[in-house]
Amino acid sequence: MYELRGVTKRYTRGKATVDALAGVDLTIPDGDRLVIQGPTGGGKSTLLQMLGGLDRPTAGSIGLDGTDLAKLSEAKLTQVRSEKIGFVFQSFNLIPTLTAQENVETALVPLRLKAGERRERAAEALRSVGLGERLGHLPSELSGGQQQRVAIARALVKQPKVLLADEPTGNLDESTRDEIMDVLEGLWKEHGLTFVMVTHDSSLAEKAPRLVTIRKGRITVKENAGA
Numbered sequence: 001m002y003e004l005r006g007v008t009k010r011y012t013r014g015k016a017t018v019d020a021l022a023g024v025d026l027t028i029p030d031g032d033r034l035v036i037q038g039p040t041g042g043g044k045s046t047l048l049q050m051l052g053g054l055d056r057p058t059a060g061s062i063g064l065d066g067t068d069l070a071k072l073s074e075a076k077l078t079q080v081r082s083e084k085i086g087f088v089f090q091s092f093n094l095i096p097t098l099t100a101q102e103n104v105e106t107a108l109v110p111l112r113l114k115a116g117e118r119r120e121r122a123a124e125a126l127r128s129v130g131l132g133e134r135l136g137h138l139p140s141e142l143s144g145g146q147q148q149r150v151a152i153a154r155a156l157v158k159q160p161k162v163l164l165a166d167e168p169t170g171n172l173d174e175s176t177r178d179e180i181m182d183v184l185e186g187l188w189k190e191h192g193l194t195f196v197m198v199t200h201d202s203s204l205a206e207k208a209p210r211l212v213t214i215r216k217g218r219i220t221v222k223e224n225a226g227a
């Protein structure tokens with residue numbers, strides 16, 4: 001469970017300061033599916049980076065299962081990220097010289113598994129996103145939707161508690177977008193993950209059971225009972 005209290009992130013450029021987050025309080029229970037939307041520059045990516053321990057707040061606390069991420073050393077934060085948190089980005093961020101299988105295996109390196117187990121788990125993760133026949137393909141030999149599936153397999157192969165996605169369908173056409181959302185929702189249900197997604201896409205936002213809107217660093221939360 002996440003418990004954010006008074007989270008502020010201030011960027012300073014010369015004399016200009018921007019509060020990308022301005023005192024955000026937010027609780028995200030385990031297994032929640034939350035969508036973050038809002039205008040450009042509103043603070044969506046900054047909030048996701050805080051949840052992922054990719055950056056630290058200027059003030060406030062980011063509790064994840066009782067540990068304040070804002071206070072952890074860099075080494076401990078890296079450990080939390082590699083064990084508990086999976087990331088999916090708009091640009092798939094695959095390594096172009098590695099096959100699908102090798103890309104997925106990279107997520108397991110910090111967990112110090114034996115090579116055989118790494119291979120097996122990576123292959124299984126790729127099968128679970130429908131890419132069992134593409135293990136040896138390079139990213140350049142895969143479609144955009146397939147590349148995003150590889151990125152999803154890479155995020156989930158370590159069996160994280162939390163999946164954070166920043167515009168995961170932003171680079172995809174509409175039908176591929178729906179396919180990828182089906183994959184993500186299926187995995188969310190199957191694994192009991194906490195799933196937080198940033199999107200500009202209002203049709204995806206409307207389907208979310210909980211919607212956080214962020215404007216000028218301040219959030220409002222809406223429950224959507226019908227979703």
Ligand SMILES: Nc1ncnc2c1ncn2[C@@H]1O[C@H](COP(=O)(O)OP(=O)(O)OP(=O)(O)O)[C@@H](O)[C@H]1O
Pocket residue numbers: 011012013018019020038039040041042043044045046047
């Ligand atoms: N590294 C940085 N240095 C200075 N200002 C930054 C930095 N990162 C973000 N900001 C500022 O913080 C505010 C929030 O940015 P953020 O990227 O979180 O918005 P966003 O809602 O994700 O926008 P978009 O939809 O365009 O991706 C913006 O005003 C942005 O200019």
